[in-house]
Amino acid sequence: xxxxxxxxxxxxxxxxxxxxxxxxxxxxxxxxxxxxxxxxxxxxxxxxxxxxxxxxxxxxxxxxxxxxxxxxxxxxxxxxxxxxxxxxxxxxxxxxxxxxxxxxxxxxxxxxxxxxxxxxxxxxxxxxxxxxxxxxxxxxxxxxxxxxxxxxxxxxxxxxxxxxxxxxxxxxxxxxxxxxxxxxxxxxxxxxxxxxxxxxxxxxxxxxxxxxxxxxxxxxxxxxxxxxxxxxxxxxxxxxxxxxxxxxxxxxxxxxxxxxxxxxxxxxxxxxxxxxxxxxxxxxxxxxxxxxxxxxxxxxxxxxxxxxxxxxxxxxxxxxxxxxxxxxxxxxxxxxxxxxxxxxxxxxxxxxxxxxxxxxxxxxxxxxxxxxxxxxxxxxxxxxxxxxxxxxxxxxx
Numbered sequence: 001x002x003x004x005x006x007x008x009x010x011x012x013x014x015x016x017x018x019x020x021x022x023x024x025x026x027x028x029x030x031x032x033x034x035x036x037x038x039x040x041x042x043x044x045x046x047x048x049x050x051x052x053x054x055x056x057x058x059x060x061x062x063x064x065x066x067x068x069x070x071x072x073x074x075x076x077x078x079x080x081x082x083x084x085x086x087x088x089x090x091x092x093x094x095x096x097x098x099x100x101x102x103x104x105x106x107x108x109x110x111x112x113x114x115x116x117x118x119x120x121x122x123x124x125x126x127x128x129x130x131x132x133x134x135x136x137x138x139x140x141x142x143x144x145x146x147x148x149x150x151x152x153x154x155x156x157x158x159x160x161x162x163x164x165x166x167x168x169x170x171x172x173x174x175x176x177x178x179x180x181x182x183x184x185x186x187x188x189x190x191x192x193x194x195x196x197x198x199x200x201x202x203x204x205x206x207x208x209x210x211x212x213x214x215x216x217x218x219x220x221x222x223x224x225x226x227x228x229x230x231x232x233x234x235x236x237x238x239x240x241x242x243x244x245x246x247x248x249x250x251x252x253x254x255x256x257x258x259x260x261x262x263x264x265x266x267x268x269x270x271x272x273x274x275x276x277x278x279x280x281x282x283x284x285x286x287x288x289x290x291x292x293x294x295x296x297x298x299x300x301x302x303x304x305x306x307x308x309x310x311x312x313x314x315x316x317x318x319x320x321x322x323x324x325x326x327x328x329x330x331x332x333x334x335x336x337x338x339x340x341x342x343x344x345x346x347x348x349x350x351x352x353x354x355x356x357x358x359x360x361x362x363x364x365x366x367x368x369x370x371x372x373x374x375x376x377x378x379x380x381x382x383x384x385x386x387x388x389x390x391x392x393x394x395x396x397x
Contacts, residue, residue: 041064203237206241256319274308282298282384
């Protein structure tokens, strides 16, 4: 091929074109764009929210995209509850809720859509939307709110059911009927029930572990508000829930942990007292609620123990084995990541009987800067059969 027919400049153009075609032919994976993180938006509802003199049989919610329902049987809630369930169906972008024909006259109702309406792709949910209507000519605006704690630990209790019943109800109604008004506590143990009528109600708080809206005795914690509640005046209610105590708090199990430590396990948490005057038997947890009564013994082959709790007195004989697979040891309380707070006493908890006379003589305390001379503890040291307390004024760092 001569240069006049195919000049070198043409050859350069040819190479560039081949390179461009190769680049254009490369397959690039599709990213799909940004992930959808927005929940469906409610465009309209018929009849409108907060409707009065409500006579409709169904409510239609229209959204900006196609929707699906997540756990509708638990996440679509009607308050007050009815003897008949709500019905629903979805068509593209609309949700239709069919109301029961047993609605009460002159009553304010709330329909709560709690994380049940979701889009089709990412399942982003519309959270805690409330539709409110009244079968009378006004909407009730009273409310009650408050907090629920555990009666023993005083810790906030989440997902506890707050149940309200009409005034004539007796206490046994929580065993067989669903509450008229209800809500559940949040993660901080707080609750609020809105749109209540101005009439007296009976209020309970119980854990409802199986979500059946009935109280199961013994298995669930409960508290009854001591007075009838009038939302016009009683707007803040606080509950202390605990498992209902049977007539007797019986022993379930006895464990000999090692030759010094005995655990007597009861049916439910209680406080305990040892009635015998025996210097070789020591009660560890005499002032705290627990289902386990912890007892230390010393130089005993058979321990005869008389324990009193809130319902009865038990006398038990326990043979003490000298063999044990558990290591005898101290554990340091108030310690985190091997650090001792300078403002807290040093507490060494034992799982064996401590000879307090030996401890007073033998324990030594040093400052790291002077490991030769020990620090006299004197009144800063308090040994007990189950723990050693050093209440010395520690220096920070």
